Amino acid sequence: MQPLPEATFHILMAVADEDRHGYGIIQDVLTSTNGKLKLSAGTLYRSIQRMLEQGLLVETRERPEDHDERRRYYRITPLGREVAKAEAQRLQQLVRLARRSGFAPGRA
């Protein structure tokens, strides 16, 4: 199975619970990775464009309350969820293998 690009996976995770606009995604990724991954605007929107084409995201017209009307909001699609789950599974599998080889802590 092809690994998902890192940015794509992070974006999917960022919009898993709520619709977010671009800057919101950047912020979310930044906090959830403890400041380790800072998506640039270019990377973000290039990824978003692709993900829209692939049907992982959709733009949504509904706006969470008190939010900026002019910004675009993105919502994860069922396909996006499936893909994210599959990627998580793949990573899990990978970690399990790593444990068996003693590269990672924990029980195999």
Next chain:
Amino acid sequence: MYRALLRLYPKSFRGEYESEMCAVFAQRSRDSSGPFGILALWIETFLDVLLNAARVHLDILAQDLRYFGRTVRQSTGYALTVVGIAGLGIGATTAAYSITDHVLLRPLPFPDAGRLVAIWEKETRYSRFELSPANYRDWKAQSKSFESFGAYTSLSANLAGQGEPERLAYAAVTSEVLPLIGVRPVLGRWFSEDEDRQGAAGTVILSYSLWQAKFGGTASVLGRKLLLDDTPCTVIGVMPAGFAFPRRQADIWLPMRAFGQFGGAFEDQDRTNTFLTGVAKLRPGVTLEQANAELRLIAAQIARQYPKELKNVSAGAYNLRDDAISDQSKTMLIALLGASLCVLLIACTNLANLLLARALARRKELAVRSAMGAGRERLVRQLLTESLLLAMAGGVLGIIIAMWSTPLFGALVPTNLPVVALPSADGRVLSFGALATVLTGLAFGVLPALRVTAGADLREGSRSGVGGRKERLRGALVVAEIAASVVLLVSAGLLIRAMSKVQGIDPGFRAEHVLTLRTPVTGARYEKTVPRVAFYKRVLDQVRTLPGVESAAYISQLPMVWRGGIFAVTVDRQQAADPSSQRASMRFVSPDFFRTLSIPLHLGRDVAESDGITSPLAAVVSESFARQYWPDENPIGKQFNFAYEDRTVIGVVGDIRVRGLERSSEPQVYLPYAQLKDGWFAGYVPQDLAIRTSQGDPLQLAPAVRKIISQAEPQLPVTNVRLLSEIVAGETASRRAQLVVLGGFAGIAFLLAAIGIHGLLAYAVSQRTQEIGVRMALGATRSNILRLIVGDALILATVGIVAGAAVAYGAGLELQSLLAGLSPRDLDAFSAGILLSLLMTIAGSILPAMRAVRVDPATALRSE
């Protein structure tokens, strides 16, 4: 600022995300604090945009490529047609460019080629001629414009003792010449000043090809002695491959003054013995105009000291390359480039038409994509990517075509240009091909792409009505094609007519059934006349006994082979008022020469064996000579002074075209071969043997003649074995080469234009099937329909022909120097070109018209 940076992204991406990204950027710049924070943000943003913009472009390209791959798989025939047409257009243009670049644009292959000049004497009547050694010495000594000033003369010499005796083209050069040209020998060295001195031992520098052919390319050739015209010469150097100076054919170089090649003529004071060509290198910073001004001044000063010899003589310096290219070859090359651009234009319009038709057919597909949110810019980009890819494939094909066809253009490279015969496909040529490819791709892609995706048209209408504007655009493209092909057809026609006109010129002799060859009896060995004449007589007597030989004779050099050899004429000791009007060409001939060439003898007698060195000096003159000096008298027995002696007219013969079919010639004087004094007029020693045969192929005689000659003189090479008719045909050889090339272009253009017309009409008919159905249902007959379709074609053809004819007339005016006096309005050429274009239109419209006639009204209407 950030917005400007974002322009690096494709428009489709920008349209979608620009405001978003700006918002993100604004937020981030609010979040970052301090000047360093801002700076860091900017740097980061800058890199981010560069990187991601490139990636987005690549994404799109990959998408388009996938799409393109699918399209090509679906319609291979279409793709191949496009690639083929583009290949023809690009190939023709690239080949024409490579040859034009080789001859006209590229600096000569010498260091500082731009500072090299050729120097000639200039005279008011004749544009220019060679320098006398005395003038060369004075001009060289007094001029300050030149870093170095040398002189050379082109000759040929017999090489003996190295396998078969051979005739070599050589240049006798002063010691300055090779260093100032600046190309170093690959082996050995240039001539030293000591070697270029009266009485110096013979030395020689070899060309690379001679070194390879005769000495196997071994370094031990240095120091070897060659027998050149019976003089031993030591090899001191070998020039690199491709070095050609003064002209393309150059086998060896000798020092000018060594072993008295010119019998001391290089040292003498005679200002009228002109046989040198000057070559010099301008000092850095000195312009050609300044050098010319200085030379004119010096020449005028010297001319004042020798008012008689140097009457009207001045000096001129010319850029070395321009000097070697005649106006005619320049015109031809420019015409060639123009013709190839015509072909490229036709190819492009053809392709644009093809793409337009195809894009219109694809409107449904494009409309779907547009409905799914693809912006216009995105679709244009996709179409352009496709056309560029097709053009690139066409470009590769075109460059292959160009490399393959360049040898066909070789005949257009002047032989006196000091470059190798053929251009090589190097970076310059390839980048031109690439440029032509990109331009082609854009030219035939842009219009259809813009047109098809234009505004509301994208909403696919199901009714297959005729889009009037698009038809007009396509019609205009076809008109352009027809016009361009008319230009090419008429120009080719003009050249054909000019050639047949030149071929129709009577040379004054009958060239058929005459074998000619050269036995170069030059050098010390053949200096004395008596043994030489014995040699001629022995050869001629034996040749005459060969079966099929009618007559045979020797002449200094055959007409059209040697165009010069002109001397001044004085009659009754009176100096001519205008000396240049009293000139005649001089040839020494053996008896029977006139019979051999079938030149009619009008009065008196032929030269005879009895006209020996002790008998009175005799001369046979041409009709125009007799008419000029003794208009109403019998010229036989008249005396005139010619070539330093008084001579008596013994016969009058018909005029011949010594200088070639297309040039007027001086009157001719023929002198008996036995009356050429020892050591006089070395250049006039009879060398050319002409043999008239009664039957069969004269060339079959050649082995027997060779045998006779080698029995008489074993070390004498036999060269230039050919028919006299070939020599005459050679007069039109360059015309023929021009014609082949231009005719080829015209043919391609013709074909492409026919395809274009066919494509347009076929498309129109398919679009109008319904309309035709309705018309037929309403009672239109088949001939009405036929008229409808062919009529459309004829209207386009008429417009194209009128425009093309006007341009062709302009082109004809430009070509005038190639037309041998033919009017650029020549009716035959124009009517032939126009008729062909009409035929082409009709031929192109036959198939579509047939299809239109066969339309079944019921089916056509049902399909709605």
